[in-house]
Amino acid sequence: MPKPRGKQRDADEAVQHSSIRWGLCCLVLDAPIKFRAATHSYVWRLSAEDRQAYLNGIALENAKALIDVLHYCKALDIRAFRISSGIFPLATHPLSGYRIEDLPDGDDVRRRLEVAGDIAARGDVRLSFHPDQFVVLNSVRPEVVESSIRELEWQAEVAEMIGADVLCLHGGSTQGGTEEATSRLIATIERLSTRARIRLAIENDDRCYSAIDLLPVCLATGVPLILDAHHHRVITGGLSIEEATDWALATWGDREPYFHISSPRDGWKGNDPRPHADYLDPHDVPEYWRAIPKLTVDVEAKAKERAVLAISRAPSG
DNA sequence: TTAAGTCAAGCAAAT
DNA sequence: ATTTGCTTGACTTAA
Numbered sequence: 341m342p343k344p345r346g347k348q349r350d351a352d353e354a355v356q357h358s359s360i361r362w363g364l365c366c367l368v369l370d371a372p373i374k375f376r377a378a379t380h381s382y383v384w385r386l387s388a389e390d391r392q393a394y395l396n397g398i399a400l401e402n403a404k405a406l407i408d409v410l411h412y413c414k415a416l417d418i419r420a421f422r423i424s425s426g427i428f429p430l431a432t433h434p435l436s437g438y439r440i441e442d443l444p445d446g447d448d449v450r451r452r453l454e455v456a457g458d459i460a461a462r463g464d465v466r467l468s469f470h471p472d473q474f475v476v477l478n479s480v481r482p483e484v485v486e487s488s489i490r491e492l493e494w495q496a497e498v499a500e501m502i503g504a505d506v507l508c509l510h511g512g513s514t515q516g517g518t519e520e521a522t523s524r525l526i527a528t529i530e531r532l533s534t535r536a537r538i539r540l541a542i543e544n545d546d547r548c549y550s551a552i553d554l555l556p557v558c559l560a561t562g563v564p565l566i567l568d569a570h571h572h573r574v575i576t577g578g579l580s581i582e583e584a585t586d587w588a589l590a591t592w593g594d595r596e597p598y599f600h601i602s603s604p605r606d607g608w609k610g611n612d613p614r615p616h617a618d619y620l621d622p623h624d625v626p627e628y629w630r631a632i633p634k635l636t637v638d639v640e641a642k643a644k645e646r647a648v649l650a651i652s653r654a655p656s657g
Numbered sequence: 658t659t660a661a662g663t664c665a666a667g668c669a670a671a672t
Numbered sequence: 673a674t675t676t677g678c679t680t681g682a683c684t685t686a687a
Contacts (some may be wrong), residue, residue: 365679377682380665422679433665470679474666484667491666508680513668545678549667574686600679614670615676 341357347582359467361596363420363638364413364648373408375572376401378429380436395430396443399522402427405453406502410456415462416647421460422468423504425495443654450501457502466636467504468598478524497537506598507539509564511549511557518549522548525536529561541566541598544584544612550577551584555591564591566618568600569626570640574613581626589632597632601625602640618643 366377376398383391406427413421430436430501438588440446460467475488514521529537538558542558543566545549551567558565567588572581589597603624620641629635641647 367680375680375682377664379683380666381664382684413663424680426682428681430665432682436665469675471667472666472680473678476667478666510681515668547677573662602679612677616679642680 357640360571360625360632361634361636362648362652363422363425363466363468363636364645365422365470365640366424368409368412368642369646371408373412375405375424375427375556376428376429377498380433381428384428390445391435391436392438395402395436395438396445396577399428399440399443400445400452403449403456406456407459410465411575411605411647413465414459414594416645416649418645419464420466420468420638422470422638423498423502425469425472425491426535428498432487434487454458454500460504466506466598467498467499467502468506468508468595469504470508471495475509477509477522477528478512480513480515480524485652487624489528489531492536492540492646493533493651496533497541498536499539502503505539505595506541506544506566507536508598508600510543511543511554514548514558516599516648518553522553525557526560529557529563537561537563540565543600544571544575544577546571546574548575550575550579551579551587552577552579555587556655558591558640564588564593564595564597566600569600569629570600570602570604570614570616573608582628585628585632596634596636598636599629600638616640616642620649620651622651624649 341651366621378398383394386394431438440449443449471491475491476484477488478483499507541564544554551572553563554565567584572584601620603617603621604610604613605617618641620639639648639651
């Protein structure tokens with residue numbers, strides 16, 4: 341008996357799909373899946389040949405680890421995963437840097453990335469990157485801006501290969517004041533390739549940029565806003581979480597919005613509310629977010645997949 | 658095997 | 673001046 345099409349079924353599906361897509365960040369605790377790293381000071385002491393072999397091995401292993409972690413996410417019904425920026429260590433380093441196609445097993449690395457992309461696509465595991473703190477598009481130091489662009493373009497290239505649709509960055513520097521700094525940010529964003537720019541998203545932080553501070557950048561560039569509820573509670577910029585949410589949602593257009601959340605390690609009344617707790621306190625999830633029909637929320641918690649599973653299974657989680 | 662020292666990279670705020 | 677925190681301590685070597 342085929343299911344009847346119609347308003348009732350659509351309403352049921354809307355309810356069904358209204359639950360938040362909770363995302364895992366970078367690492368897992370309860371499976372033997374490890375991403376390797378490398379340091380420049382070590383590899384630079386090796387011969388060119390040994391260095392290439394060493395980095396080649398790490399790239400191969402990390403591409404395999406990505407496949408494994410996506411299978412793992414699928415098995416646990418975790419449908420978003422943030423890929424560590426260090427998946428290809430030193431790739432954009434001025435001395436030790438390399439390109440995948442130049443590695444001895446570059447073809448295999450690329451094939452593994454394609455497999456990873458297929459797993460994510462078939463399992464509906466949304467992929468993102470979060471370039472780390474050294475990527476500052478509006479630094480007052482030109483060399484920092486240039487290396488930031490290089491890193492972002494590289495991550496965009498990997499993102500394109502595996503089907504990741506979000507590269508999340510913070511507002512960055514505030515040198516010269518917020519207005520001046522945001523115009524530098526806009527100017528640099530306009531220099532990015534289409535590949536990087538269509539994936540870029542900017543996130544409010546807990547020191548410098550509130551959600552409202554970033555809105556002019558979103559409006560000027562079309563880059564969407566990732567609202568971090570934890571950061572927002574530290575720096576509200578005068579907006580309620582509901583107002584900030586509405587603004588952020590508007591920047592995503594037809595795309596599924598992407599937000600972040602975590603709980604303070606020492607509670608909201610502790611000395612410093614910024615360090616992250618092992619788990620997400622369900623009370624910290626804005627009620628307002630629950631009504632959003634489609635939404636990805638990365639869980640930034642030290643307990644990794646245990647925290648993601650806990651909030652997914654929490655009452656009204 | 659373990660422990661100590663090291664590691665490419667930015668920035669702001671607290672101490 | 674130094675430390676802390678950020679999505680995450682991991683890597684390397686000496687003992």
